[in-house]
Amino acid sequence: MEPADRETATGLPPGIAAAREELTPMLSQYADLCAAHEDALVLFQVGDFYEAFCEAAETVARICEVTLTERSDSTGDYPMAGIPIDNAAPYLESLLDAGYRVALGDQVEDAEQASGLVDRAVTEVITPGTVVEDDLLEAGTTNYVAAVAAEGDGDSPQATVGLAAVDVSTGECLVTSGDRDAVAGELDRIAPAELISGPDAPEFDPPDAERGWTTHDYDAGAFDRRTATERLEPYLPAPDRRFDSDAELRAAGAVLAYAEYTQGDDGPLSYVTRIRRYDPRDRLRLDAAAQRSLELFENRGLGASDTLFDVLDETSCALGRRCLERWLRRPLVDADAIRSRHDAVGELADRSLAREAVADALATAYDLERLVSRVSRGRADARDLRSLHQTLAVVPELKATLAGADGAGGAGGDRTDATDAADEGGPALPRTDHLRDLRDRLDELTAVRELIDGAIATDPPQEITEGGVICEGFDDDLDDLRTTEREGREWVAELEASERERTGIDSLSVGHNQVHGYYIEVTDANLDRVPDDYRRRQTLKNSERYVTPELKEREEEIVGAAERADAMEYELFVDVRERVAAETERIQDLADALAELDALASLAAVAVERDYVRPELREDAAHAGDGESATAGDPAAGIEIEGGRHPVVERAEESFVPNDADLPRGSVAVITGPNMSGKSTYMRSVALAVVLAQTGSFVPAQAATVPVFDRLFTRVGASDDIAGGQSTFMREMSELTEILHDAGADSLVLLDEVGRGTATTDGRAIARAAAEFLHDELGATALFATHYHGLTDLADERERVFNLHFTATREDGDVTFLHRVVPGASSSSYGVEVAELAGVPAPVVDRARDLVAAEEADRDRKADRTETGAEGTTDKGDPEDDADRDGDASLEEFLAEEASDEQDRAGPGTGDGSTETDPPTSDAEREAAGAPPDLAAELRDLDLARMTPIEALNALHDLQSRVDDDG
């Protein structure tokens, strides 16, 4: 969208501004609302439509694909476009998607009651981060608007940056702070739909376009310390003592100011009752790169189309789904809290009947958080209250279910006295503390439930002003009015029969229409029999319509009673809604408990269905924030997994091969093996086991013992991460930089093919240096998958580095991957077969096989020479020089290695062993190895995309000189 287009469609459209002095009262009212909402596109209610005028109309017509019409009045003609109010959601969504904020200018008084122009006001500004309409929100997701404010110079890396985020649809509000990088990480994790920035805040770019947020500078005044403090006062007492820094306070004040503005500026949002401050260090830090590469929430094509969240999500209601997502985005680091969740999951896993009953009950629960926010905003209708009632109605049932002891002990934890009490006929309680607490938190809210049940009709209409909303028996006055109305209608219903009898006119009928009300109709043929008390009302073609004084009187009674009853119902409804709203906080607490119960039951269901095991946490699991870490290298402090599986890939692979993992704390596992052999899957399985364990879930393994990590870093190779924009290598290096700066002894690091994005020698050097640094300086626990076999030498040189590899079998040229991890470095190359499997043309595959054969022959010759002592040992020396001697997984590596060996063969003094500038093997050499010379094939095989200019130039130079020699 062109910025100019946005400028003319938001605020006051120029066409309206130009005619400002002459406008009719209605358009003048429109102009006032537009002028007061400069950054929004105003939609103006006219009857059943939301209309926009002039330039704004053109934008609405184009984006919403509705017809552009014209409004003509005494002052001129104005382009106009409208969307129907009762089906506004899809159009509003299009406008939001196009980047607009939309201000709804609603009629705020009854058009029939209004004398003159109907009063209108902006009741809501819909923005991507603050929508509350169910139609525009995905069920079970959170939708945050966030604000950032800085203390001091926001651009300085040392500045404290405050972050506050609010989900206006549920009232959840989070506040935290940290340096710029920490806040960037939290923003990645929270993934707000919208970000507003204080005047001094640093800029934060969204991690990618798909999960992006829209940013804008909001009224700087809202970030002012005093203004923010005053704004916060209705939400929490003494706000200036509640936050860790001014930056937090200012961000929180501003985000609430913005939220209030979008909800029609009606004052504090009463359903934002809990402003939660948290410290990012209280959670396992999983930044956007880790979330992406582990495919927690979005799939990037690792062998299956699901994500970890899809696998875990067996929740029954939106509340639980949102809770589970929150847990997975922010796994715990407190060992006791983690164990407590494991206890509860275990108990629910054991108690299948209870778990299923819980799931069934929760499946009928509505989204309590969003319902209560609508109730307290005064937006809930009668159906919302009925939904609230239905949700409250499951609570007693849930409490009873949790209390019953329908299963024996098991993985979930120890049987406690409580269960024994149940066995003895005493009050049954859940056997774990966690579920007992949860059960206690299930507030039955009996008064609210009974209030709604007694007041609101079971199947009420959507409209709350037209009656039918309040139950009979709730209010005597209302019942009297309804009785009057009903008796009047019964009297009218009987009138036809009695008048026929009285007048002897068999065709006489009684009817009703909007204009004349009730009437008695007599055909012309019977007019002579019309009694004297009939008064003529209307003459039709073949009949006359009459009323009688009594009918008139009854009619007034009926209409009067109905109108008064409708108005009274509305008042009673609003009163009930307010009484329910007064319990907002309790309802929110209940929502939290139901959400947790659903999330725990979901984890338990997955554990049972997918055969997960309860992970043991290391006893000495140090809290990340304590600064106490387990001793590096201590095997008793590391990860031990028996028969671990990848939770997502195992769903797609019929015969998934489980693998063990034994990683002492602070060790670096260098993993080699052919492409497609399962290296990435293995590393991710280990990381996911950690994430799952710290989320409170069981893990896909036969047995698992894990420590508690504070951060999880991942760096996946260029080939796995097709990121647009930034050069992949540059991106790779900046992610590596972050890891090498921030990882520590309590971090788990996954490095997958680091260095692949650049020239072989550089890549190999970077990979090695990074592995050494991780081991020597950081002491992080790391898994390092690589095609650089030279790296496997590190195991000999460093105490806590060890090798793992994946194998495959080859039969008649066909490769079968075993997907089994074994100790030691990989010794065989399957790159060519993989290339063939992938459909690389046969001549290239054949040629590559020839080159492999030549390499192997050459290696054998060298080995012979070694054995006879002619050349000393080959397995010691410069690791770069000898790198990949035992076969490499990819064709490019292989070719590079071959070049390296050529230089070796040229003897001392001919080079430094680098592969970077070496020409390919000479034809003479290849002939000696049994391969025919073929310059054209060599030229074809050069991988230009991976060569540096200097490499390409040298290769060309070499080919040219050999053509010259031959020629």
Ligand SMILES: Nc1ncnc2c1ncn2[C@@H]1O[C@H](COP(=O)(O)OP(=O)(O)OP(=O)(O)O)[C@@H](O)[C@H]1O
């Ligand atoms: N343990 C396993 N059991 C069964 N199938 C597996 C296993 N591990 C991996 N696979 C299958 O093999 C495919 C390739 O695995 P993966 O991507 O982990 O290999 P890789 O060695 O990392 O390959 P590359 O070096 O090309 O990145 C996966 O998509 C999956 O379908």
